[in-house]
C-alpha cells in the first residue's frame with residue numbers, strides 16, 4: 001500500500017511530518033490526491049494545543065486543499081475531477097490539507113470553480129473565500145462602487161490583501177490600514193487609493209463621528225471596532241471575520257440605532273453550501289483578484305511548512321504563502 005507524508009498533530013499534541021497510508025485516514029466518500037494547500041492564521045494557531053483549534057487528535061492539519069479525485073462513491077465527484085475543500089472541520093475535527101492524500105465527506109468537497117487553476121484556488125484559500133464572502137454580504141447590504149470609500153484593516157495580511165485587490169477590481173475606492181509601513185507600495189499596486197497607519201483605525205473615537213467609509217472589512221477586530229463604527233456612513237456595514245488585534249470590544253449602540261449601521265459576522269468554515277458555491281463561483285469571475293502573482297509572496301515546499309506556520313503566528317506574512325504537496 002502507498003505510503004505518503006502527512007503533517008500531523010499526534011495524541012500528545014506534537015506536530016510534525018509522518019509517513020502514513022490510506023488505512024490511517026478516517027472513512028469518507030472522496031479520496032483526493034492533494035496538490036496544493038496554503039497558510040492561514042488559523043493554521044498557525046492549530047499547531048498550538050492551547051488555542052483549542054484542533055478538537056480531535058491525531059489529525060492531519062491544514063484548513064485548505066486543492067487536488068484531484070482518485071476514488072469516489074459520489075458520481076458528482078468522479079475520479080480525475082479537480083476539486084477544492086476549505087473550512088468545515090478540515091484540519092480541526094477531521095483530516096486536513098497538509099498531506100499528499102486525504103479522504104473526506106462529500107459535503108466538504110467542491111469541484112474547482114471555473115476560471116481558477118488548483119494553484120490559484122489556494123492563493124485564495126480560506127483567506128480569499130472569507131474576503132469574498134464579506135464583500136458579497138456587504139453588497140447585499142447596499143455596498144456599491146460609487147457609494148464612497150471602503151476600509152480594509154490588517155491590509156497586508158491574507159484576508160486583507162485579497163479584500164483590497166477584489167474591491168479595487170470591482171471599482172471601489174479602497175482605504176487600506178496596515179501596521180507595516182513598508183507595505184505601502186505593495187498595497188498601492190493591489191489597488192489601494194490610500195494607506196492609513198494602524199493607529200488611525202484603533203484610536204478611540206466619540207460615539208458618532210462624521211461618516212467616512214460606506215463599509216469596512218475587518219480581520220483585526222478588538223480595538224478597531226470602537227474606532228471605526230462611529231465613522232461608518234448611514235446604512236453602511238462592517239464585515240467582521242477576525243480577532244488578530246483582540247477578541248473583545250466595547251462600543252455604543254449609536255452607530256446601529258441612529259445610522260442603521262450593520263455589523264455582519266463572517267464565518268467561512270460553516271458557510272452553507274449554496275452560498276459557498278455562489279461565492280466560489282464569483283471568485284473565478286468578477287471577484288477573481290487581478291494580482292494573484294503579486295499576492296503569493298512565497299511557495300513553500302513540505303520542508304518549509306513549519307517555518308510558514310511559525311511566521312504567520314508572528315504576523316510577518318505579507319499576502320499569501322502557499323504549500324506545494326506533490
Ligand SMILES: NC(=O)c1ccc[n+]([C@@H]2O[C@H](COP(=O)([O-])OP(=O)(O)OC[C@H]3O[C@@H](n4cnc5c(N)ncnc54)[C@H](OP(=O)(O)O)[C@@H]3O)[C@@H](O)[C@H]2O)c1
Nearest residue numbers: 041154155156157158159178179219242243244245267268
Ligand atoms: N471568520 C472566518 O471565517 C475567518 C476566515 C479567515 C480568517 N479569519 C481571521 O481573520 C484574521 C486574519 O487571518 P489571515 O489568515 O488573513 O491572517 P494574516 O495573514 O496573519 O493577516 C492578519 C493581519 O492583521 C494585522 N495584524 C497582525 N497582528 C496584529 C495586531 N496585533 N493588531 C492589529 N493588527 C494586526 C497584520 O496586517 P498589517 O500589518 O497590514 O496591519 C496581519 O498581516 C485572523 O484573526 C483569522 O483567524 C477568520
